[in-house]
Amino acid sequence: MTSSNCDSPVSESSDSNSIIKHWFYEHTIDAKKRWTPFSFVDSQALEEAFTSHDSHRSIITTDGGRFDVNIPERIRIPVYWKGENSEVRRCSWFYKVDSRSIPYEEGIADLLEHEYQEALRTEDWHRRVELPNGEQVVFHDANVIVHFQQKSTPDNWGTPTSPISKPRVVKRGIDDFNIEDGDCDKIDHLLFMVHGIGSVCDLKFRTVEEVVDEFRSIAQQLIQAHYRTAYDEGEVGRVEVLPVSWWNSLHSDESGIDQKLKSITLESIPKLRNFTNETLLDVLFYTSPVFSQNIVDTVANSLNKKFGMFMNRNRNFKGKVSLAGHSLGSLILFDLLCHQKSLVVNGDSHENVEAVKLVKPEVVRHKVLERTQSKQIDYRVGLSGTGQPLMKYPQLTFAPKNFFALGSPIGMFVTIRGIDKLGVDFRLPTCDGFFNIFHPYDPVAYRLEALVNPTLANVPPVLIPHHKGRKRMHLELKETMNRVSTDIKTKFMSSFKHVTETVCALNPITKNVNHKAIEQEVNEVIDKQLNSEINQGKSESANDETKDSNDNLQLGQLNQTKRFDYVLQEAPLEFFNEYLFALTAHVCYWESADTILFIVKEIYNSLGVEADKEIPQHSLKIERPTLKSSDAPQTSTSVERR
Template sequence: MDSRACVQGGLHWVVPGTDCREALPFVSLSLSLSLSLSLSLSAAFQECLSTNVWKRDVKLGNDVVVVLRNKLSYVLYQAGSPEPKIVKRGCEDNFDQGEDLAEPIDHLILVVSGPVPEHPNLARLGFRASSDTVGSLVDAVDAMRYNRRELIASHFEMTTDSKSTGRVELLPVIWQHDMAAVRDATEIMNMLSLPTAVRIRHFLKEALLDAVTYAVERQACVDKVAAAVAETIHRFRANNPAFTGSVNVMGHGLGGVAMFDLLAAQGQENKTEVAAVDAAVVGDDATPAPIETDPSTEEEAVQLPAHLADDVTLEALLKEHEFEDLLPQLQEEGIDLESFAQLNTTDMKDLGLNMGRRKKLEKVVEDFAQRQAQKEAYLEKARQAALVQQQERALQQRRAQAEAAEAKAKAAAAKLQQAQREAHTVQFPVLEEQLAALFLCGAPVGWALAQRVAADLTAESRLKTCERVYNVFHPYDPMAYRLEPLVDETMVELPPAQVAHANRSGRRLHKELQTYLRGAGRDLRQELTSFAGSAVTSFSEALRKRTGKGLEDYGVNASNLKQLVSSTDTSMLAEDGSTRSVSQLNPERRLDYMLQEAPTEAVSQSLFALDAHTAYWNSEDIVLFMLENVYGHE
């Protein structure tokens, strides 16, 4: 802070400077005096102090009068107010000056939020503010610092032999996307939004704006996150040259997704999340292979049988059967082969033939007509076969054209997809710092990985520049997703590991009650099992004495009855397996961790779901979880 210029800014991060001024008098959280009125009141106070004359009225306009009774008591009278109000000056008597900034720092935790700036409610963070006053990421980190100091004092013992000072610095990483575009999109969404279900629509608006901004401007987002992280670490090391502790990152929401993507790409050249286009798919200029056809199916001259293949003339036919003397007469009458086949007995009489020659000529005409009919039938059959072949060739051609068109369409679509993938390929910048842990708080990393084609999270997956990953989420957070089922599908049946509560027992009150009831149920089942075993044994012995047969002789086994009595639903007794490692992302412990909901939140999941995504900022459990894991790996 520059006291002369009355400007304050960030020491380890870059933010526009804000005005700072002396503490203003205030009446309540929602009513503080302006700077001009404060200066008038201060001048009157100095005059009263120098002259030692008090009980002076100072008019501040708007029917507001402040009476200076003495140097410790100011009273404000306002028109329309039945009672006077006490005017307080500066800070409360129990003002906390904070920790010693010269004290060495053990570890560093950077806090990264999403593309859309955070606006936490200051009253919920514990600040002295009205219920509708919102702050920034810097205010949220300030609240986490306060919780960190309280937890260090109550949960960690720093002995004189310990090299740790108990100071873990939390710094906000200030990176902002194109704020003009964000404001414009926010104004448009506000204009289009309906006036009903305001809280739900507000949450969806911020969540959608975060997701869409990161999806569309992913390259710009990761570049800005990497630059802001590197700049913050550089400034921190410049101001703390003796720092030798670990560097950790807490990623909230889409900020956690950006950090995971950035760390996952370290050490991999030209990393892309999409699969390559199938090599079998060709470009737009591809043409289908020609269809091979059987030469025998091509159109050619019809091959007739030998007895039908010879071409016969009228002269040859008459000469063959010794009727050549009739040729001039038939030609004179205009008879050809076609009409010759239609001659009948009357026609033959007209030619002057006797009965004997008529019978012979009738036989010749009948044989010739039969031969012509056979030839015509054979030719018709050949024409039908040729027509069928032609239709088949046309069908094959249409199929070939359709296949060619389909192949061309697929090639064009593949080329377009490849162009889109290349346009959205992200070139991740290099992050030089080696991180100890990445704490994902309400970050939908699991959802983001599930949407990507080439995203493959296995048991051998790890981040080369980050030792451990913790996926922490509130049970009601709509933005939270698990990671472990992506590695091992059997982990769906195993609930996430539970984050310890900040009290001494590590469990909230309703969780303690559930544990007690489960223990009481187990004790009751053990007693019933023991009683059933002894009762069955006694009854079997008595029955054997009277009848000579026991329960075993009737097919009743005492051990089966014990098992029936002691049977119970073991799912409620399942351990969370917090020490089980499922991936090299966290070689020693699990990936998924779930906060314990407050007793009031357990009443209705839907009612408290909208506030669950911002509950991490004022959660003591989150801060304690990070401190335990940071100090636990020293």
């Protein structure tokens, strides 16, 4: 593997005329090429292997171990998931297309560099370089270099067959790119994330690999901000996050399900019907005894395979493993974890066993019970009482430390399976921690605490703090509105009193009017609205004291007698219309800094590492990877979101 540390390497040359060769890889999106630079650490490792001419170093691990680069073939290969190999180049010269910077092929870049150095030596800048494809690059001076595309051949009337393109700007070096330092070698924890319905995970139509990339990037930035002291001292490094996909297996050509659905699908409203077949029907597939077995097997096998690959590539890893699932993915993991065996190796329970040394996978067989709510279907019921159509559940080769359910319908599915109560003794056999995280407007999410203990139904979920450690803008706005409402009431009553006194003075008939009764009626109307807003604010602020009262609640063993229903704070814009933002609320978790920080803190709390008490608010900005559909050359943008 690539040898690196948490510090960025020095990559500048003392010779101002020399060029730094940096390695790039290509993305092909909508038939457009988008080139992204490797991190400084990865590019340096690739350059060292390239210049060493060592055949044993032809394959270099990059991106924290998630990709391999074959230097002779110039391809980048994903390690933990199936995907297209991408082209790799050793770059130094670029030309602009719109706002995108595209590197020249290595041979052409060497030619341009040779001409550039000759122009510097002779001080003769009026040079015209012919390219192999017939195009030209003209050197006007050291800073003005343009690329003229090949002229179109005129027709019989002398008219060009295509519009004449403007000359392209040519750039030397990597100054226009925002290049990351590279992943830290120290991995503290491994987190697997399972997607929900459909082949895409959010409204940007990104795959699980893409959204997990952003999740991982934000997590590392939050670690560096909130654990700055421990990070600088080398006590913490990073959390590795790997995606787990099951959709492609279900909808593969081997299963034939898509072709069968196509043959029976009506031709009207095709886009809506295709959307239903590719996404919403996944829920029905999982409730089918035939297809649910395929889904569970795919997830379990993928987890075991990727865990084994990770351990082989990171032999010094001593950390724990956690699982996270979004939407239907959380239900799949929940059912899988409910049917795991309580692992005991050499007399120790699973809490004290290294994950890599666990038992060989096998199938758990539980007693089959018949439920009165559905007499036609036999349900396989776990040791603690959860049910699912008769299935064989594979065993994982590791014991998860925590399970994070994001926007999860677990509570609803458990209920419709005929289970009224899980009970305070219910727990996941091999997993200690469970956290049910949801957005308040998420239409798919359900609570779970009431299923463990019905008396918890009226206890509000725990409010997840903002990642900057302050109240959200809309909560502050509510408090401001309450103060403004009070001021408006005072001014209104003052004006109303003045008007009534004036009217009474002008009209003797109104002298007998009961002014106190009128004032009392107006007060009741205003107070009713004001109290409604205040009570809503109080119900939310009460969450701040919820953790202190956990000792008085019977929370059961699902999360080691701790709370496990956690709610996000809605964003300021979402506050104004909860129905409008219901759809975005269900897919917000992948890029929610509040969610990611909560998961990071729970992971490091289990390691006994505390976050810094204060963080530099002015400098805490989340750098998010640019959308793949963007043409911007930068690899990250600075924005602030949930």
